[in-house]
Ligand code: HEM
């Protein structure tokens with residue numbers, strides 16, 4: 001009996017690696033500590049009522065952001081472990097198998113569980129406020145999306161202490177990821193973790209498109225929408241076209257592994273190349289899903305801190321929409337070398353280069369917006385300015401990669417690694433950091449400390465170039481990606497050491513950011529204006545943090561930067577008092593436990609399938625069905641906020657006595 | 659897929675616009691969901707087409723497909739689409755009983771479609787044609803099976819809806835639900851026409 005349990009445990013838990021043992025122990029301690037603190041301070045009910053069951057888009061957004069920062073930490077530790085291993089030749093810090101697991105989980109976590117939720121977090125917190133809406137179109141579905149993401153990410157993350165991590169690369173190419181070459185459960189965790197959170201992303205795409213099309217404040221025509229909202233819109237369009245492809249691809253891979261199907265196997269008539277096509281038909285658009293919102297953020301910030309209207313608004317919108325269409329016609333550039341034939345390669349080389357045109361137009365628009373502006377160098381603006389050269393270099397190396405014959409040289413080398421980090425960190429991460437700094441006061445009612453923020457900024461930036469510029473040269477020197485060690489005589493040692501130093505500089509930058517947040521929470525000055533940056537768009541017209549109902553009175557929009565125009569008008573009119581607003585009862589959705597419960601059940605469905613435990617998967621699946629029916633039978637799911645309560649809230653928020 | 663229909667009831671602010679606005683917004687979201695479902699099926703069709711020649715020495719479409727039964731399935735599903743249309747008509751005339759009656763007929767037809775499909779699958783498996791026999795059969799079971807899964811989900815949903823209609827009658831909410839369900843049902847019908855053409859007819863030709 002006892003040895004049976006032992007045998008099971010040794011298969012179930014990952015053992016034998018001191019690094020992982022350390023992680024297991026610290027996770028256990030952290031869990032106990034969290035449970036203890038919540039119990040000691042009697043916060044369980046509060047947590048449940050205010051957060052776990054909330055349907056308020058602002059709170060959902062904040063939860064997305066918290067999770068994504070935690071995931072940035074995990075992905076960052078992975079990155080630094082890899083860099084440590086590569087810092088010197090012939091290092092024996094990580095075993096090759098462990099190295100494979102780390103680069104796989106690093107890639108997945110950074111893109112799907114760090115960048116995506118950070119993006120959804122900003123979508124949620126800001127976009128409805130920008131269009132003057134009370135809420136998103138489907139608040140319940142929105143909560144469900146978040147919890148699906150959360151439990152999907154958890155499922156993926158437990159793999160490194162339970163069962164073992166996937167190790168077939170972040171896109172899990174078969175036959176490597178097939179049953180024959182990855183017989184363990186790691187690849188199952190990959191499939192289910194991404195599948196569950198992916199369904200959530202798809203739902204968000206639908207939700208936000210409807211929100212933008214149907215819930216704009218009266219007067220806000222499409223061409224008066226703020227640029228960030230436009231970027232959300234284009235990103236969501238890509239989501240609803242790309243994510244179903246991912247859903248199918250992962251499902252088919254699962255059928256191969258679980259039922260012995262032959263979609264992507266080498267035998268039985270399967271076709272591994274089909275997987276590579278399918279995954280990149282999602283994968284390439286995916287990178288545009290995450291970059292477009294960053295473009296939107298930069299556009300907002302540039303206009304605000306240059307005190308000018310965005311240059312070329314219409315061309316910006318147009319460029320964004322073109323990019324979202326073109327992004328679907330470039331996927332083959334990820335495997336020029338895999339025998340598609342010259343004419344196919346030429347087509348995809350040209351479409352790839354074509355994307356540089358609208359992107360270039362945008363860069364010029366940002367530059368023209370700054371030209372002759374009264375620029376203020378706040379932290380969000382610094383990240384924006386730093387983004388421009390970084391993205392220009394990253395874009396140019398991308399164009400080099402898109403030259404199909406040249407790609408036969410660059411492909412799978414460190415040149416590629418340097419390129420995509422340049423666009424992902426310099427574009428996506430910088431963009432979302434800028435957005436986070438910019439909208440932080442809207443979320444929490446105080447600014448983050450600018451001094452510490454500048455330290456973080458410089459550490460990240462210098463660290464970035466120190467880390468990734470050498471990698472271009474390493475790539476040209478023939479260092480291929482995913483090698484876990486190399487010999488002295490390759491001559492890659494010094495550049496790799498430099499690169500590692502850069503990686504750690506960014507790590508220190510991250511620590512500064514955490515410190516900055518902690519410090520500002522303690523020492524902040526409350527912002528009572530709701531508009532600390534002298535902003536231009538509607539989210540700045542209401543108090544911070546925004547009340548549950550967002551706008552006490554629905555705004556009427558006349559201009560592109562409507563709030564800016566309103567402020568100008570008010571200033572011109574002198575100190576004339578605004579008429580007292582007339583409030584009406586506000587219709588709101590009720591909290592619901594179903595999104596949380598249902599997503600938790602999905603976790604068990606996934607976990608059951610991972611281990612081939614039908615006794616767990618099937619009841620959990622039935623539970624999911626019951627949740628769906630329960631939702632369908634819920635009719636009493638809304639309430640009204642009455643006028644007197646609005647009056648009290650508004651008075652309290654604006655610091656006047658009612 | 660499931661998320662969308664179990665999904666949200668909005669909380670859009672203007673209470674002066676009232677429920678009508680909210681319900682029409684949900685229908686709009688459902689159209690978007692159908693677009694995503696189209697892409698889902700499109701991807702499955704593409705994989706099927708790529709793999710359909712790879713029979714790996716196993717049975718070929720000509721040997722497997724029993725056309726009379728497939729035509730019967732088709733006829734049943736098309737009829738159910740028609741009866742779901744009659745249900746919506748009855749709803750617009752405010753006749754709850756008739757509405758529920760037509761929904762029952764639709765559900766029975768849907769159930770017989772699923773019954774025949776299960777029979778077909780079981781039969782194939784007995785003849786040794788399983789999902790792991792060849793790439794062609796993998797593609798076949800994934801595509802046709804996904805359609806069948808959609809129909810089955812629709813059935814559960816329809817039963818739930820009938821109970822709600824019994825309890826509440828025709829309200830703006832139940833009305834929207836019936837409309838969305840019939841949209842879904844017609845959509846599955848259209849997908850089936852493609853399945854019939856691409857999988858069965860082109861398979862035996
Ligand atoms: C904190 C700084 C970062 C460092 C030092 C770093 C370092 C690395 C390293 C060493 C690799 C493995 C290269 C190999 O295959 O051998 C890698 C891969 C990767 N990184 Fe990062 N990374 C960082 C941040 C990010 C961010 C922010 C993202 C995405 C938003 C990202 C996305 C990826 C992806 C997609 C891969 C490919 C994984 C694969 O090879 O399958 N990284 N990174």
Ligand SMILES: [Cu+2]
Nearest residue numbers: 284331333334
């Ligand atoms: Cu690409």
